[in-house]
Amino acid sequence: xxxxxxxxxxxxxxxxxxxxxxxxxxxxxxxxxxxxxxxxxxxxxxxxxxxxxxxxxxxxxxxxxxxxxxxxxxxxxxxxxxxxxxxxxxxxxxxxxxxxxxxxxxxxxxxxxxxxxxxxxxxxxxxxxxxxxxxxxxxxxxxxxxxxxxxxxxxxxxxxxxxxxxxxxxxxxxxxxxxxxxxxxxxxxxxxxxxxxxxxxxxxxxxxxxxxxxxxxxxxxxxxxxxxxxxxxxxxxxxxxxxxxxxxxxxxxxxxxxxxxxxxxxxxxxxxxxxxxxxxxxxxxxxxxxxxxxxxxxxxxxxxxxxxxxxxxxxxxxxxxxxxxxxxxxxxxxxxxxxxxxxxxxxxxxxxxxxxxxxxxxxxxxxxxxxxxxxxxxxxxx
Numbered sequence: 393x394x395x396x397x398x399x400x401x402x403x404x405x406x407x408x409x410x411x412x413x414x415x416x417x418x419x420x421x422x423x424x425x426x427x428x429x430x431x432x433x434x435x436x437x438x439x440x441x442x443x444x445x446x447x448x449x450x451x452x453x454x455x456x457x458x459x460x461x462x463x464x465x466x467x468x469x470x471x472x473x474x475x476x477x478x479x480x481x482x483x484x485x486x487x488x489x490x491x492x493x494x495x496x497x498x499x500x501x502x503x504x505x506x507x508x509x510x511x512x513x514x515x516x517x518x519x520x521x522x523x524x525x526x527x528x529x530x531x532x533x534x535x536x537x538x539x540x541x542x543x544x545x546x547x548x549x550x551x552x553x554x555x556x557x558x559x560x561x562x563x564x565x566x567x568x569x570x571x572x573x574x575x576x577x578x579x580x581x582x583x584x585x586x587x588x589x590x591x592x593x594x595x596x597x598x599x600x601x602x603x604x605x606x607x608x609x610x611x612x613x614x615x616x617x618x619x620x621x622x623x624x625x626x627x628x629x630x631x632x633x634x635x636x637x638x639x640x641x642x643x644x645x646x647x648x649x650x651x652x653x654x655x656x657x658x659x660x661x662x663x664x665x666x667x668x669x670x671x672x673x674x675x676x677x678x679x680x681x682x683x684x685x686x687x688x689x690x691x692x693x694x695x696x697x698x699x700x701x702x703x704x705x706x707x708x709x710x711x712x713x714x715x716x717x718x719x720x721x722x723x724x725x726x727x728x729x730x731x732x733x734x735x736x737x738x739x740x741x742x743x744x745x746x747x748x749x750x751x752x753x754x755x756x757x758x759x760x761x762x763x764x765x766x767x768x769x770x771x772x773x774x
Contacts, residue, residue, distance in 0.1 A: 523538045531718065541635050
């Protein structure tokens with residue numbers, strides 16, 4: 393595990409940002425003296441005493457393949473063994489290439505017989521920190537943050553398993569679901585908003601979500617059937633949700649969806665405060681198969697990743713959490729906690745480790761963006 397000591401300023405200075413000049417075509421323009429010498433040589437060689445002939449210097453062609461390889465290697469280096477799931481999902485696997493604009497009932501709603509088998513999604517709940525519990529599944533996560541005045545729930549997985557995983561998981565951990573006061577939804581995909589309607593209706597929990605994703609839910613009533621909470625708290629950038637002795641700060645990080653929220657907050661590890669950054673959206677679930685609007689969509693995503701790297705550094709975050717266990721390796725780490733003994737915490741990767749996560753996402757996005765820039769450049773030559 394990385395050393396979490398050192399000032400936030402040093403981490404912020406070390407946080408890698410992809411420079412703007414790496415996104416622009418490089419054109420070499422020689423100085424005027426060089427142009428004059430070349431022009432004079434042309435005049436002499438051509439014997440043109442009265443007419444000036446000036447050499448044209450062609451732009452140097454970009455080596456897109458080399459730039460892509462550089463970005464991919466930077467992502468692999470940053471991932472190490474800590475973030476292989478994030479690397480595979482964002483760099484190596486084919487991307488979705490689009491966004492869902494349909495308003496059809498999900499199969500598991502219209503035909504409950506199609507609900508995935510329990511063994512494909514069930515995972516045991518776990519006490520991760522003194523005041524943070526994992527109540528998610530094998531692939532999708534939900535987190536119960538306990539406070540002196542109730543519980544803040546982060547994401548709610550699918551409608552077909554939120555009852556067993558969240559409600560049942562909390563009870564197994566000795567928590568009372570009636571204590572849920574706030575439900576924060578990172579983004580309005582079914583694997584994260586699925587249980588929000590049930591929790592709001594049953595326990596009166598306040599539901600927090602960004603405006604673009606509230607609109608998404610209201611635009612597609614069939615797609616969100618049984619998982620559409622009534623519009624409640626509209627998150628804004630920098631908003632603080634405070635309950636008792638605990639505050640969660642919300643950050644707008646558009647990209648995965650237009651309204652994706654990421655979070656910063658503190659937990660306690662055997663009484664010691666530990667700072668957490670929660671990544672609200674990682675995969676490239678936006679139009680990304682064509683230069684327009686793919687290049688700009690990737691830039692929006694990269695900007696959000698850079699911004700959260702800065703927020704993580706500013707808060708001294710040494711723990712990276714996600715709403716997908718493939719990105720933070722939650723299931724494996726939960727098993728490691730039981731055998732921790734006096735050693736370090738499995739989730740604490742250090743401040744530099746947290747920064748490496750955001751380098752992986754940035755460089756993988758940049759590699760895909762470069763592919764679209766190459767496509768655009770090739771089309772302009774035709």
